[in-house]
Amino acid sequence: MKLTRRKLVAGTALAALATQFPVRMALAQDKQVLFSFPQDFTKIYTFVTSEYSQGQRDYISLVNGRGGINGYKIVAEVSDHANDQPRAIEAYERAKSQGAVLIDPLSTPVARALVPRVLEDKINMITAFSGRSDAADGTVFPYVLPMSPNYWTQAGLLVDYFKQQDGGSLQGKTICFVHIDTPFGKEPLPIFENLAAREGFTFKAFPYTPPGNDQSAIWPQVRRARPDWTVFWGAAVGQTVALTEAVRNGLDMSRVSSSVWLSESDMDVVGRDQTVGVMKVEPCASGRDPKVIQDILAEVVGKGQGAGPEDKVGTSYYNYGVMMAALMLEGVRRATEIAPDGPVTGDWLNAGLTSITDFTAEGLIPPTTVTPEDHQGGGMGRIARWNGEKFEPATDWYQANQDVVWEQIHKYSAEFKATGK
Amino acid sequence: MDVILLAELAINGVFVGLMYALLAAGIVLIYKTSGIANLAQGALAMTGAYVVVMLAGGLGLSMWLAIPLAMAVMFLVGALIERVALRRMIGQPVIMVIMLTIGLEIFLRGLLPGLFGASVKRLDLGIPNAPLFLGDLLLSRALLIGGGVSLALIVLAILFFNSRLGVIMRAVSDNQTASWSVGIRVERAIAIAWGLSATMATTSGVLWGATQGVDWSLSLLLIKALAIAILGGLDSMVGVLIAGVLVGLAESMATGILDPIVGGGTRDVVASVIIVLTLLLRPHGLFGREHIERV
Numbered sequence: 251m252k253l254t255r256r257k258l259v260a261g262t263a264l265a266a267l268a269t270q271f272p273v274r275m276a277l278a279q280d281k282q283v284l285f286s287f288p289q290d291f292t293k294i295y296t297f298v299t300s301e302y303s304q305g306q307r308d309y310i311s312l313v314n315g316r317g318g319i320n321g322y323k324i325v326a327e328v329s330d331h332a333n334d335q336p337r338a339i340e341a342y343e344r345a346k347s348q349g350a351v352l353i354d355p356l357s358t359p360v361a362r363a364l365v366p367r368v369l370e371d372k373i374n375m376i377t378a379f380s381g382r383s384d385a386a387d388g389t390v391f392p393y394v395l396p397m398s399p400n401y402w403t404q405a406g407l408l409v410d411y412f413k414q415q416d417g418g419s420l421q422g423k424t425i426c427f428v429h430i431d432t433p434f435g436k437e438p439l440p441i442f443e444n445l446a447a448r449e450g451f452t453f454k455a456f457p458y459t460p461p462g463n464d465q466s467a468i469w470p471q472v473r474r475a476r477p478d479w480t481v482f483w484g485a486a487v488g489q490t491v492a493l494t495e496a497v498r499n500g501l502d503m504s505r506v507s508s509s510v511w512l513s514e515s516d517m518d519v520v521g522r523d524q525t526v527g528v529m530k531v532e533p534c535a536s537g538r539d540p541k542v543i544q545d546i547l548a549e550v551v552g553k554g555q556g557a558g559p560e561d562k563v564g565t566s567y568y569n570y571g572v573m574m575a576a577l578m579l580e581g582v583r584r585a586t587e588i589a590p591d592g593p594v595t596g597d598w599l600n601a602g603l604t605s606i607t608d609f610t611a612e613g614l615i616p617p618t619t620v621t622p623e624d625h626q627g628g629g630m631g632r633i634a635r636w637n638g639e640k641f642e643p644a645t646d647w648y649q650a651n652q653d654v655v656w657e658q659i660h661k662y663s664a665e666f667k668a669t670g671k
Numbered sequence: 672m673d674v675i676l677l678a679e680l681a682i683n684g685v686f687v688g689l690m691y692a693l694l695a696a697g698i699v700l701i702y703k704t705s706g707i708a709n710l711a712q713g714a715l716a717m718t719g720a721y722v723v724v725m726l727a728g729g730l731g732l733s734m735w736l737a738i739p740l741a742m743a744v745m746f747l748v749g750a751l752i753e754r755v756a757l758r759r760m761i762g763q764p765v766i767m768v769i770m771l772t773i774g775l776e777i778f779l780r781g782l783l784p785g786l787f788g789a790s791v792k793r794l795d796l797g798i799p800n801a802p803l804f805l806g807d808l809l810l811s812r813a814l815l816i817g818g819g820v821s822l823a824l825i826v827l828a829i830l831f832f833n834s835r836l837g838v839i840m841r842a843v844s845d846n847q848t849a850s851w852s853v854g855i856r857v858e859r860a861i862a863i864a865w866g867l868s869a870t871m872a873t874t875s876g877v878l879w880g881a882t883q884g885v886d887w888s889l890s891l892l893l894i895k896a897l898a899i900a901i902l903g904g905l906d907s908m909v910g911v912l913i914a915g916v917l918v919g920l921a922e923s924m925a926t927g928i929l930d931p932i933v934g935g936g937t938r939d940v941v942a943s944v945i946i947v948l949t950l951l952l953r954p955h956g957l958f959g960r961e962h963i964e965r966v
Binding site: 291292296297300431456457458459461463464466467468470471473474486487490491494497498499500515516518519520521524 | 673675676679680683684687781784785788789790791792793795800801802809811812813814879882883884886887888889891892922923926927930934935936938939
């Protein structure tokens with residue numbers, strides 16, 4: 251067949267159009283709750299989205315396969331917004347017109363763009379590990395729900411762990427912070443700076459240009475600053491390059507850490523043996539040991555109904571997806587208990603989500619309590635270390651420095667309330 | 672300012688610059704032959720690296736078999752691009768041809784991660800990451816080897832343009848009609864240039880892939896390569912070599928000296944400032960030939 255230019259253009263247009271159609275995961279039921287998952291499968295968040303989405307879909311299949319929640323089935327519409335705000339807004343409006351009561355865009359710029367709309371439309375937006383950290387303040391952001399430790403909390407957890415390891419004091423120590431030079435990368439700066447003043451350590455920040463594929467001029471500066479602890483903060487290629495450069499510069503891996511954005515596949519890229527000891531913040535357990543992951547393997551993947559490759563089941567990002575889906579569905583369960591006959595609206599689900607109490611997803615996540623005031627869910631997490639094969643917990647679930655974190659949350663949410671920005 | 676740190680940044684900068692220069696050499700190769708600036712060179716580097724990952728990781732070939740095989744595949748891909756897309760554009764305005772290469776860049780950047788998965792892939796050349804100290808000075812083995820290989824290949828490219836085929840390519844670049852009239856197969860020469868350029872891009876993609884992993888961001892190397900090609904002169908291989916060193920040095924020193932003052936982000940600004948200043952002050956670059964057209 252001869253490939254003419256017209257055929258090429260038509261084929262490309264068809265392919266572009268095809269990606270716009272969402273994947274329906276459950277047939278329409280009389281009693282159903284519609285979730286919308288427009289996420290970035292093709293642009294910036296590609297490093298996490300496929301595994302995260304796979305975890306979400308597998309968990310929803312698990313629950314639907316068991317008959318749903320108190321008579322309600324969950325329908326999840328998955329589509330690609332490519333981190334593009336107009337496309338995301340289009341997907342949001344489509345979801346709204348179809349009756350979606352929850353949206354999970356998994357993208358900071360998209361979540362930020364959607365905040366005014368969800369507040370007006372009363373549709374619950376999940377912003378786990380993304381979006382605005384000040385959305386933890388439920389009194390200002392009633393329909394924006396991070397339900398996970400935000401970046402400020404993660405920074406607070408790390409500093410507390412460093413302090414524990416150094417005998418209860420960071421006085422005179424140096425913490426270096428290598429971060430992508432974007433709003434996401436700069437987000438934890440105020441927490442580190444506040445804690446530096448309070449704990450008496452020296453804080454040095456080293457920004458790198460996004461996406462961070464060349465950091466060769468940054469890390470010699472870090473090494474020569476002789477840090478006691480080093481935190482690197484980025485995503486995708488920025489993380490693997492940062493870790494590679496840390497190894498090349500001879501930094502002690504047991505004193506190098508990152509946020510939640512570090513996964514097994516990053517370790518594969520850098521070298522599993524070379525990164526032993528490196529730390530990350532864990533919002534949930536990784537691996538296949540948790541009961542809920544075992545259930546997914548038996549009841550979903552084992553029956554050939556998995557949403558993606560079996561070898562991804564139990565990776566860090568897969569489990570993040572399971573974690574968030576479990577929280578969403580726990581919200582549905584609570585909502586059905588509060589108002590068994592609905593109607594299914596954003597407010598109906600919101601009442602359920604904000605009454606989640608001490609939920610652990612059968613040991614997958616720390617005890618999480620979401621209230622109308624605290625949308626973060628308590629801010630618990632743990633530190634995990636890479637042992638060459640997997641991330642092993644170095645601490646139990648705990649929370650730390652929440653006073654400093656909430657000071658920031660209230661400061662910025664008050665600013666949003668006053669200015670809308 | 673710490674002198675050792677400056678020396679370290681300078682040495683790293685030179686070797687990083689040489690690695691950028693290898694990609695820029697591919698742009699110059701095509702420009703010298705067909706008078707077109709190929710803006711898909713970054714995507715070709717990414718494609719080459721993906722092919723190596725596929726051959727080594729997917730098919731289980733040894734890395735040292737996968738790399739030459741990928742270079743051969745990419746030579747064919749380059750020649751095919753010329754045959755299927757570029758040759759159809761003969762007679763069209765140059766700007767349309769450049770637009771076509773931009774389209775190709777965007778197409779490959781979307782297609783490859785779609786086919787092979789968007790997560791970063793490992794490309795292991797067996798270069799140890801362990802630090803290499805010369806006194807207080809730390810050198811990166813990956814950059815030393817990458818820069819050394821790039822330097823050798825650019826020198827080979829300079830020598831190539833003095834070979835018989837190289838002279839034919841220069842003749843084609845100077846005047847395609849006159850080349851036809853003396854029996855030179857112009858299309859063949861241009862196709863070979865595209866093939867060789869894609870091969871150089873593959874080498875560059877492999878070297879950078881070994882440094883940072885393989886993902887779509889390899890295509891971003893285009894900006895650095897473009898800055899080097901423009902500064903050195905789009906038709907000068909020697910210019911590429913020297914401009915590579917200059918750009919690498921400037922970026923590295925800016926990161927070390929300016930970033931702490933202005934709060935970061937100067938690295939990429941350097942490349943864009945170099946492009947703008949060169950085009951304003953010396954459009955044909957440091958070593959490029961000045962073309963004067965009679966109107």
